[in-house]
Amino acid sequence: MGITDLFQDLKIKIINPRYLPFIDKLLIWGRRNSLWLLVLGIKCCTIEDIMVPGAANYDFERFGVLPRNSPRQCDLMIISGPITQKLARPIKVLYEQMAEPRYVIATGECSICGGPWKGMYSIIDGVDQIIPVDVYIPGCPPKPEALLEGIIKLEEKILKGEIRKKFLPKTGIPKIKEDWRS
Amino acid sequence: MSQNFLDHIKSLLPYAEVHLIYKNKAYAKVPKEYWIDSAKKLKSAGFTLLSFVSGIDRLNSIEVIYACRKPEGNGLVIVGTIIDRNNPRIPSLITVWEGALWHERETFDLLGIYFEGNPDMRRILLPDEWVGHPLRKDYKW
């Protein structure tokens, strides 16, 4: 549904509660098509899943994904590498800085479960122990096409309204001190 | 060619046990007292490029190593010395090579070898509050 159709449907006068479902639809539609991405490169998957799709050959701007540098402007975070205990706190801080609604895609084995480094002394096995994840894309690294597929999946999910306001998991971050800057 | 190289290193470091690893790569084991002296000698003999400083946990002792090479032409020397495992201390190479700074920090972080004279002995790769040195053989996590 295009935006002109929606506005025709609405005929303005938004205050009328009868139109609220439409406004909701409009909002969801808008959210789906403007997923702004936080530029957060962690490791190898960054190249395959942030830089390459961002450039000319794959171009995820077709799906409304626009890379931005400040977490305050972003809705989407792509975790592209292993989460160490040192990195856990900055990732969580970045996630909390993003505006609601916010979505997280975990690309690659590292961010899903620890991947090749699983069980090493400095690694947290999977980013979902720290922040909630919406879409997992397996692979080491996933191809850029896989990332595009993941973004389409996320958009479907948003459109169906499956994503509600999320809460941080209760477990918190394992094994690290509160003040990561100490 | 490689025999010449071996003789050259032997004449430079008369107190060391030297053997070839491969063509133009020598390994020299020096006593602890000659650690800095060997570095100075090698540097003045043209081995001016420090490759790395590291260590090996030998279970009942710790071996500290550094490798240096010639910036032009061929040749690499790895120098090692054995130190006490419970109180691993060794003079820092920072007086000889400025580039030793972070190599020593890393060795301190992962193996717990304390380099005396290095101005910056903090952990570098692991968080500051970390307990233990992961590259030791008896490290459990």
Added chain:
Amino acid sequence: MVNMQQEVRTLTINVGPQHPSTHGPMDVIVTIEGETIINADIRLGYIHRGIEKLCETRYYFQIPAYLSRLCYVSGMFWEYGFVRAVEEIMGVKVPERAQWLRVISCELTRIASHLIWLAAYAADLGLLTGLSWGLRDRDRIIDALEMLTGQRMMFTYMVFGGVRYDMPAGFQDTVEKSLKYVESHLPDWEKLTIENPIFRARTENLVPVSASYAIELGWTGPMLRACGVKRDLRRDEPYDVYETLDFEIPTGKRGDTLDRVYVRIEEIKQSIKIVRQAIKRIPSGPYQHRALLYPPPGIGYGYVEDSRGECGYFVVSDGTPRPYRVKIRSPAYVHVMSLPKLIKGIKLADLYAVLGSFDPCLGEIDR
């Protein structure tokens, strides 16, 4: 009344861990006075995975797969260095065809690595054209590598005593096409970077380093060559068939940031030349030699000229199927070490131009 000029003198800011110019999670803590940097420190280790310890717990033949994930833009070199170290202890003679295949795959990786560096560096300086150009060109090289190895980035192509796969049919044509494509864009790259007055204004005479100081710090690779030292492991301590190949070693004059860009663009040209020669001269024969599963006791040091400098592996074997100790010598670690010394006195806005020119690859720095 508060005298603002006296109160607010210095300010400490964190550039990182999430910062588009740090090429990965790294923290540059700078103290500035006005706009001038007066002190700097670096915090590393955000992606320290303990790979040296991991190597001690794995069988030899498993390890190259982990090592190509060390540095994600030039994974081929990193497997290669380890394989060379272990082959040295084993005393394996590598078949000639395998040596040529190694040269081809490594030089293709070098082109891809430099292109991705150019892309990222251009983006650091605000040249977003460069970002999409670099990745566009790199994709062609990656297509050729994918044809050879079956993967886009994590090749796991080197095995002890050879390479994993032979050249597929039609590989020569694909490589030639990719090289032509990249080559045809190099003049554009030069116009965009080293001949561009705006680019020059931002990089020329920025942090010049003298040759002797660079050696003192332990620099290698393009960074050292930009300072005017003709040092290349491919030429000085030749391995494989590099002795028989004809190529030049580009060097800079002043050792400043612009020279580093210049040297890398020239290196792309030289690598193209090498691949062309190798593709023509590759002999037929076996591409793999049956090697032992694990080496006898001994020590070995394997080095290769990575796209950043000397990539070295110090391997200690005690005769068991697992290595006793693997020490990874990372060139970018050494370069980043000298950053706090060099950036004192420059402006904050120039920090990104300097840091980017070092080609920091955090995967390899943190290990």
